[in-house]
Amino acid sequence: MKVKILGTRGKIPQSAPRHKKYSGILIDDKILIDVGEEKYMENDPEAIVFTHFHPDHAFFVFNEEEFSPEIPLFGPEPQELVPTLKVITKPFSIGDYHFTPVPVIHALRLKSLGYVIQKGEKIIFITGDVAWIEKANLKDLPKVDLVITEASFIRKRGMIRRKNDQIFGHTGIPDLLRLLEPLTSKIALTHFGGWFFKDISESRKKLKALETKDLQIIPGYDGMEIEI
Ligand SMILES: [Zn+2]
Ligand SMILES: [Zn+2]
Numbered sequence: 001m002k003v004k005i006l007g008t009r010g011k012i013p014q015s016a017p018r019h020k021k022y023s024g025i026l027i028d029d030k031i032l033i034d035v036g037e038e039k040y041m042e043n044d045p046e047a048i049v050f051t052h053f054h055p056d057h058a059f060f061v062f063n064e065e066e067f068s069p070e071i072p073l074f075g076p077e078p079q080e081l082v083p084t085l086k087v088i089t090k091p092f093s094i095g096d097y098h099f100t101p102v103p104v105i106h107a108l109r110l111k112s113l114g115y116v117i118q119k120g121e122k123i124i125f126i127t128g129d130v131a132w133i134e135k136a137n138l139k140d141l142p143k144v145d146l147v148i149t150e151a152s153f154i155r156k157r158g159m160i161r162r163k164n165d166q167i168f169g170h171t172g173i174p175d176l177l178r179l180l181e182p183l184t185s186k187i188a189l190t191h192f193g194g195w196f197f198k199d200i201s202e203s204r205k206k207l208k209a210l211e212t213k214d215l216q217i218i219p220g221y222d223g224m225e226i227e228i
Helices: 038-043 173-183 200-208
Strands: 002-007 024-027 031-033 047-049 073-075 092-094 097-104 112-119 122-126 146-151 159-163 166-170 186-192 216-219 224-227
Touching: 002 038, 002 146, 002 186, 024 038, 146 173, 173 186, 200 216
Parallel strands: 031 047, 047 073, 122 146, 146 186, 186 216
Antiparallel strands: 002 024, 002 224, 024 031, 092 097, 097 112, 112 122, 159 166
16 A cells, blocks of 8 residues: 655644645545545545545635535535545445544544445545544454554643533643554654644654653655655
8 A cells, every 4th residue: 555645734823844734645546535635636546535624634614615526426425515425334345445433532523434445455534633533442452453543742741622522732752652552563653733843853753752662653744755
């Protein structure tokens, strides 16, 4: 499987030459996960799967334009701007790619899903934005060859807010590593927050310093390709 991380910038004002674009991940030049930039459509994807409908993952939400390319579109909940969206309720396939949705806690008013994507022997897990993932939703997952998760905050616990019983926001990288490490030996990071842009080479070093002998950490950049 060839995984291309098209954009690595979180929804923040900062930007840098290799971290200019919002979220999007292209699998084998065929399947696009999130469309943070209209330009990603130039890849001519055969299908699109959304993690959630924040505008940095679905560019058309910024301007409230309708989005209706003539390809299969999948997402966690109905979205009025995407009339042909198929709402995911269970595992599904796109050609040879088998998707298992994983419920993710992230936003107060939006549903979010992560996806375990399997093709043949190869398996990856893309989390999207994460306030938290219930351990019960991870316990039956297989070992995966690569996890791609977010990096909004490097501090522990990130920025989690609370309303009534619900938490929302973004957890910290240390928390994500602790949560996801049992699933994999390779974690790629994208969706960088403001902390990352202060001194990018220093920030990359900070991320590499979190590696252990059992866990490789891959700081992403716009256009990075990972072959698994
Ligand atoms: Zn989000
Ligand atoms: Zn986001």
